Amino acid sequence: MTADPTSTAALLRELIAIDTTSVNSNLPFVERVGDYLRDHGVEVTLVHNAERTKANLFATIGPPGDGGIALSGHSDVVPVAGQDWSTDPFEAVEKGGRLYGRGACDMKGFIAATLALVPEMLEAEPRTPLHLVYSYDEELGCIGVGTLIAEIARSLPKPAMAIIGEPTGMQLVNSNKGIFAFETELTGLEAHSSATHIGVSAIFHGAELIAFLGALADEMAARGPFARDFDPPYTSFNVGLIEGGTAINIIPKSCRIGYEFRPVPGADPEAIKARIAEFTENDLLPRMRKRFPDAAVVTTEGAAAPPLVPTDPSPAEALVRELTGANRAGTVAFATEAGHFQSTGVSAVIIGPGSIDQAHKPDEYVELDQLAQCEDFLRKVIAHAASTAPKG
Numbered sequence: 605m606t607a608d609p610t611s612t613a614a615l616l617r618e619l620i621a622i623d624t625t626s627v628n629s630n631l632p633f634v635e636r637v638g639d640y641l642r643d644h645g646v647e648v649t650l651v652h653n654a655e656r657t658k659a660n661l662f663a664t665i666g667p668p669g670d671g672g673i674a675l676s677g678h679s680d681v682v683p684v685a686g687q688d689w690s691t692d693p694f695e696a697v698e699k700g701g702r703l704y705g706r707g708a709c710d711m712k713g714f715i716a717a718t719l720a721l722v723p724e725m726l727e728a729e730p731r732t733p734l735h736l737v738y739s740y741d742e743e744l745g746c747i748g749v750g751t752l753i754a755e756i757a758r759s760l761p762k763p764a765m766a767i768i769g770e771p772t773g774m775q776l777v778n779s780n781k782g783i784f785a786f787e788t789e790l791t792g793l794e795a796h797s798s799a800t801h802i803g804v805s806a807i808f809h810g811a812e813l814i815a816f817l818g819a820l821a822d823e824m825a826a827r828g829p830f831a832r833d834f835d836p837p838y839t840s841f842n843v844g845l846i847e848g849g850t851a852i853n854i855i856p857k858s859c860r861i862g863y864e865f866r867p868v869p870g871a872d873p874e875a876i877k878a879r880i881a882e883f884t885e886n887d888l889l890p891r892m893r894k895r896f897p898d899a900a901v902v903t904t905e906g907a908a909a910p911p912l913v914p915t916d917p918s919p920a921e922a923l924v925r926e927l928t929g930a931n932r933a934g935t936v937a938f939a940t941e942a943g944h945f946q947s948t949g950v951s952a953v954i955i956g957p958g959s960i961d962q963a964h965k966p967d968e969y970v971e972l973d974q975l976a977q978c979e980d981f982l983r984k985v986i987a988h989a990a991s992t993a994p995k996g
Contacts, residue, residue, distance in 0.1 A: 610723070612975050613703060615640075616716035617696040620705035626680045630740045633679045634661045637719065637738065644722050646736075651755045653748070658740040660752040662760055665725045665734045666989060672733030673923075673989060674763035674950070675982070676941065677715040677770075678742030678749075681707040687966040702969040709958025709970040714769025717957065717978040721986065730989035735763050742941055745785060745907025749941045753948055765920035766945040767985070769956030770936070771963060771970070774977045777954040778921050778933035780940050781834060782911035784873055785864040787845075788813060788884065788903045793896040794857040803855030804896040807848045809888055810859035814843050816883050817863055820876070831868035833935040839867045839876070862906075866939065869913040877905075910943035912952060920951040927984040928955075936960065955981070 608614060622633045638648040641663050650659040661679075666672060684693045684706055691697045696705040703713075718736055725734055740748035756762050770777075790810050795803030821841035830837045845862030867873050884901045892899035914921075914933070921933055933953070938960055942952040957974035 610720055612713075612717045612720040612979060613698070613972065615719050616703060616708065616713055616975070617705075619712040619716055620696045620707055621694055623694050624680045624707070625683050626741055626743045627683070629657045630679045631657070631659060634659050634738065637661055640719060641722065641736070644726060646722065646726075649760060651752050653740070653751060658748065660740055660748050661736070661738040662752065662755075663736045664761060665722070665736070666730035667733055668761065669733070670762045671764045672735055672761065673985060674735040674737045674766040674945070675718045675985070676737040676739070676766050676768050676945070677711045677718070677956075678739045678941065679715070680741055680743050681710065681712075682743050682964050684966070689966045691967070693968075698972070701972050703972060703975075704967055704969040706968055708962075708968050709771040710960070710963035710968065711770055711956060713771075713958055713970040713975055714956040714978060717975060717982055718769070721979065721982050724983065725986055728986050728990040730986065731991070731993045732989040733761065734986070734989050735761065737766070739941060745783070746909040746939070746941050746944055749944045753944060757948070762948075763950055765923065765951040766942065767920065767924070768940050768942045768945075768952060768954045769978075770938070770940050770954050771956050771958035771960050772934070772936065772954055773959055774955060774957055774974060774981065776921070776924050776928060776930045776933045777936050778912070778914045778918065779831070779833070779869055779935040780912045780942060780954065781866040781868055781937050782873060782943055783864055783866050783907050783909050783939035784877065784905070785862070785907035786880075786903055786905055788861045788863075788901060790859045790861075790892075791898075791900040792855070792857055792859075792892060793899070795855045797853040797855055800855065804892055804899055805855050806859035807856045809892055810846065810848065810861050812888060813861060813884060814846070817841050817843060817880070820879060829868060829870040831870060831935070834868055834937055837868065839865055839871045841865045864907070866937070867911055869911045871911075873910070907939075909939040909941070910947055912940065912942040912946055912954070915951070918951050918953070920953040923988065924953050924955060927988065928981065
């Protein structure tokens with residue numbers, strides 16, 4: 605264990621010990637981080653959810669006002685329930701050049717590195733502001749960043765660019781797929797299983813929805829649009845949840861289906877949603893109501909994150925290329941908050957320590973060398989901010 609309590613590794617240990625699984629409040633996390641920043645003389649703004657049980661954290665080092673660079677990460681982590689961890693997931697363990705714990709790479713490692721370098725940011729007296737932005741409920745569908753962006757529009761400084769520290773092995777990424785998730789609840793009519801002419805099976809009709817989604821997935825795979833740098837290079841679909849019925853000899857009254865699609869840049873998410881709504885509202889539901897007028901098909905939208913689309917010019921990409929010497933930018937198939945920033949006119953890229961291959965798994969870890977590379981990169985960002993006045 606390092607003797608420096610403000611080193612990246614030490615701070616990461618402390619952050620991992622705060623259980624920010626999305627079902628929990630993240631207030632202990634943002635309050636601890638807020639105290640750390642205030643101890644260094646940095647003003648902190650918390651942007652709460654409506655229930656005031658969770659909050660985004662926004663802090664600026666450097667001159668006030670719009671412009672500057674946001675260093676952005678999410679505070680929440682995915683659950684550990686049902687996973688076979690060899691150590692306590694909320695007690696960081698260092699071994700073999702790695703630091704293990706839930707959130708080590710996704711994405712408390714990046715947050716810890718930004719916090720560890722706060723003293724260097726202050727000492728550099730940046731001419732271009734550096735914004736520390738830590739959100740809640742990214743794992744539930746980029747929920748927190750939406751309230752944060754709304755507050756930026758009302759009262760907070762608007763960054764010129766955002767660096768999202770998701771795990772990319774410290775490689776520059778300028779594009780990611782989006783995600784749109786849904787839950788459809790079908791309500792039919794219970795009856796004895798021998799009276800199929802009377803009952804309306806919610807599961808049978810739910811299976812029709814699943815078959816429709818499967819056909820739509822096949823269409824996207826065959827016709828595109830395609831984004832060749834992704835794997836797979838087309839918009840993908842997944843049905844991840846189905847629940848319904850009470851017994852094998854009862855025609856089921858209810859069926860609940862959870863599904864998602866992940867659009868590539870260039871796909872039209874609204875057109876895809878319209879195709880699904882057209883089927884459920886104008887085909888599936890009328891057939892159910894022919895037999896049972898009170899039948900229902902209700903779809904609720906959950907996670908929603910637009911894709912990050914490569915742009916030319918991209919100030920954020922140009923900066924990271926300059927600082928890292930990267931001659932190309934890659935893509936990632938997982939969703940991030942970058943598209944939300946981009947949708948408001950903030951140039952965004954993704955680069956951070958660790959590998960997505962370790963995220964969401966038991967014994968999640970980040971390599972200490974990756975944290976060191978992240979620190980080196982952030983020092984270059986700090987030096988740029990210290991030498992460059994904001995534009996506009």
